[in-house]
Amino acid sequence: xxxxxxxxxxxxxxxxxxxxxxxxxISGHRSVSWYxxxxxxxxxxxFEYFSETQRNKGNFPGRFSGRQFSNSRSEMNVxxxxxxxxxxxxxxSSLISLGQGADGYTFGSGTRLTVV
Amino acid sequence: xxxxxxxxxxxxxxxxAANLPCNHSTISGNEYVYWYRQIHSQGPQxxxxxxxxxxxxxxxxxxxxxxxxxSTLILPHATLRDTAVYYCIVRLKTGANNLFFGTGTRLTVIx
Numbered sequence: 001x002x003x004x005x006x007x008x009x010x011x012x013x014x015x016x017x018x019x020x021x022x023x024x025x026i027s028g029h030r031s032v033s034w035y036x037x038x039x040x041x042x043x044x045x046x047f048e049y050f051s052e053t054q055r056n057k058g059n060f061p062g063r064f065s066g067r068q069f070s071n072s073r074s075e076m077n078v079x080x081x082x083x084x085x086x087x088x089x090x091x092x093s094s095l096i097s098l099g100q101g102a103d104g105y106t107f108g109s110g111t112r113l114t115v116v
Numbered sequence: 117x118x119x120x121x122x123x124x125x126x127x128x129x130x131x132x133a134a135n136l137p138c139n140h141s142t143i144s145g146n147e148y149v150y151w152y153r154q155i156h157s158q159g160p161q162x163x164x165x166x167x168x169x170x171x172x173x174x175x176x177x178x179x180x181x182x183x184x185x186x187s188t189l190i191l192p193h194a195t196l197r198d199t200a201v202y203y204c205i206v207r208l209k210t211g212a213n214n215l216f217f218g219t220g221t222r223l224t225v226i227x
Binding site for chain 1: 160
C-alpha cells in the first residue's frame with residue numbers, strides 16, 4: 001500500500017514569504033501529525049489533526065497553522081517566514097480513533113524547507 | 117520533556133547484536149515505551165512498542181525491566197542498513213499523538 005506522501009520534497013523560500021506543505025496519509029488513516037526537525041532542536045511536535053479537527057498543538061507561534069480535509073489529507077502553512085524556519089517538516093499518519101490507541105506512526109520522507 | 121535518557125552514540129559490529137539502552141525512570145503505569153529510528157534524510161520509522169512484557173517482532177526485540185524504569189532495544193543481527201538514530205519514547209497509547217523524541221542514540225554499524 002502507498003505510504004505517507006509529502007509534497008514538495010524540497011522548497012526554497014525568501015524571508016517574509018509564506019509556504020504551504022501538503023501531506024497525504026496512508027489510506028484509512030485519520031490522524032495526521034506534523035513535526036519540525038532542525039539540527040539544533042531535533043524533532044518537535046507541531047500539531048495533530050483528526051477528522052478535520054486540530055486535537056493537539058505544540059509550542060510554536062501562530063505563524064504555523066494547519067488544516068485537514070475530509071479525505072484526511074492535511075496541509076500546513078507557515079506565514080512570514082524567518083530564517084529559523086529552515087527545517088525538515090515531517091508528516092505522520094496513524095490508524096487511530098478517539099479512545100483507541102495507535103500502534104505507531106508512519107512518517108513521510110518530509111519536505112526540506114530552506115528560507116533565504 | 118522527552119522523559120527518556122539515551123546514550124548519544126554507540127557502535128556495533130556487523131552481524132552482532134546491537135543493544136540500545138533507554139532510561140525512563142519517571143514512566144507512569146499506563147505509559148508505553150515506543151522505539152523509532154531515523155535513517156539519514158528519511159522520516160522516523162516505527163520499530164516496536166511495549167508496556168511491561170517483553171516484545172518481539174520481525175525487526176527487533178524490546179526488553180523492559182520489571183520496575184519499568186529502563187528498557188533495551190535489541191537488533192539481533194545488525195546490518196549496515198541499521199545505521200541510524202534510534203529514539204526511545206514513552207507515551208500514553210491513547211490520547212494526544214504528540215511524541216517527544218529527545219536526542220536519541222546514533223548507532224553506527226561497522227563492517
